[in-house]
Amino acid sequence: MSRFSQILLLLFTSFSFSQKNQNPIKNVQIAFLADVHLQDLYGNFEDNDYKGILNPKNGKFTLARTMESQLHSTRIFNENYFAFLTALDDITNRGIKYVALPGDYSDDGQPIHIRGLQKILNQYTEKHNISFFITTGNHDPVGPFAQEAGKNDFLGEGGKPQPIYSKVNLYKANPEKELPVVITKDIAKMGYLEITNHLKDFGFFPKENYLFWSSPFATYLPENYNYQKATQEAKLENRNYEVAPGFIIPDASYLVEPTEGLWLLAIDGNVYIPKEKNDENPQNSKNYKGADIGYNNVFSHKKHLIDWIKKITLEAKAKNRTLIAFSHYPMVEFNDDASAEIKALMGNGKWQLNRVPEEEVAQTFADAGLKIHFGGHMHINDTGLRTTPNGNFLVNIQTPSLAAYIPAYKLLTIQSPEKVTVETITINEVPQFDELFELYKMEYAFLKQQNPENIWDSEILKTKNYHAFTDWHLKELVRLRFLPEDWPESFKNFMLNVSGEDLLLLSTIETNASFETILKNKKDFQDEFKKAKQKIKNQNLNLNEFKSWSGFDIILDFYRIRSADEVALPDIGKERIQKYQELYQAFINNNTTNDDQNRVYLGLFLTILHKFLNGVPADYFSIDLKTGVIENLKK
DSSP states (O other): OOOOOOOOHHHHHHHHHHTTTSOOOOOEEEEBOOOOOOTTOOOOSSSOOOOOOOOOOTEEEEBBBOOOTTTTSSSSSHHHHHHHHHHHHHHHHHTTOOEEEEEEOSSSHHHHHHHHHHHHHHHHHHOOOOOEEEEEEEEOOOOOOOOEEEEEEEEEEGGGEEEEETTTTSSOOTTTTOOOOEEEEEGGGGEEEEEEHHHHIIIOOOOOOOSSEEEOOOOOOGGGOHHHHHHHHHSSSEEEEEETTEEEOOOEEEEEEEEEEEEEEEEEOOOOOSSSSOSTTOGGGBBBSSSSTTTHHHHOOHHHHHHHHHHHHHHHTTTTTEEEESSSOOOOOSSOOOHHHHHHHHHHTOGGGSSSSHHHHHHHHHHTTEEEEEOOSOOOOEEEEEOOSSOOEEOOOOOEEEEEEEEEEEEEEEEEEEEEEEEEEEEOTTTTTTTTHHHHHHHHHHHTOOOOSOOOOOOOGGGGHHHHHHHHHHHHHHHIIHHHSSSOOOHHHHTTTHHHHHHHHHHHOSSSSOHHHHTTTTTGGGHHHHHHHHHHHHHTTOOGTTTTTTTTHHHHHHHHHHHHHHGGGGHOOOOHHHHHHHHHHHHHHHHOOOOOOHHHHHHHHHHHHHHHHTTOOOSSSEEEEOOEEEEEEEO
């Protein structure tokens, strides 16, 4: 071969290698739908003729849960069925071809609901050519292996609760308040094997049209990848690890390249740790703790994931692939760095603080090379950013739930290998969201006859759209569950009996007396109130503008902002938000310090609210994949 020919061959080889390693990805969009919690309202049991309750509005039998149960839950059970279909239609209309579901896509991994999900995803795949990618959540599966289960709060004839269980003698119904138990295997909780078999076409296993697919246990590399070998190694029996001596369970994590240049990393963050007291049967899910803690337990019992992710990020960088990770659990603190204040206010073990990832989690995954991660689990809208001393960064994007306030999904657009945008797409109008309202009226009438201490507010049945319905759901959840369970009794009673005007005056007044003493003896503090009013006037604040809202109003807005971040602001209004900021500023400018507990609690509450209102952009923003800079794109 001549010298000239050698040079041409070298140039051709270099050019081919360069072309092969260039990232062609541009304007690829991925929708993330977390915590769908699908309950198939119109599913059929395969081993029982029970069809549910007949809905007079449409003449259909419906497997719905009671309104009482869903207004005490952090998620809606029924109406989210219609919201899921609406979101998929919205995705279809936008021409989006890739959809990721970061866990909790079912109620509790029951066969009837998993079949329902499978049917819906197949329909959108076949009709609209959408590719779905799923990872596990703590509700699917609830345990690593199948287990008997059921629910006692389905809605039955006459508005009574209808218990449905997978096995006899699991539940004994109260004949005065409940209907006889319905028995069906379709309400049991499936394990990894059953769920991944049903949903095998949605990422859990290789497909011929994938350019690449791998798992933490694969022995091959991208260079020697072939579909047949990947299919063999992807069998679930080949994807197990020892979580504790003698306890071997599956890990359903996988990496997929659905289109050239894009790597989607689906992390199975479920960690089922054996209970201290168990029957030593590793196949019994009752012997394991739940997986809701997330990545804090990955660090203690599933460390192989960390090494695998390091390997993947290095491969992605070498091959110039854009790597997007998603899992069910957050990797970064999701309370806008207010977790310490929340703990001081609510107490240890409250407000799901056990689910907050340790700082080590964010630092480790950032240094492992991850840049973007989409999580779910918390049913909130949030963005968390962490940088490390090594100059690495990780952006954790908390995806809202379609079964909670405000219902939405996240849309990632890869503008180029160096830049992505993330947009929150709210689902406000949902056809048929009020489909079950006649049934709820029947339930309400039955409950009224029982003379309960605290019945749900039937005003929720007057809502005009799904957005308003989820707002009412949150309002009732705060009233019926959060305030009684999470809040210090004295502070709760204080906040429920003050106005915004009271809060501003108490935040401004200079006296060592307790809030309780001041409010009970206002005449004795006339001089102090006079000085406080003058101080408020000097700060160009209008005390009258604080009169229109109450302590409960600010509590509700507190939960709205925590749930939906910036997306909740239109529901609250700019003027009200401004008043909350002014209230916070008035409190911290007050030099009064004493040991009055409610004063301390109010300071913590306002600090948390302030941090919620000043976090990283969470509505519509861009991320520079080289620097980690996040730019707010909301106009």
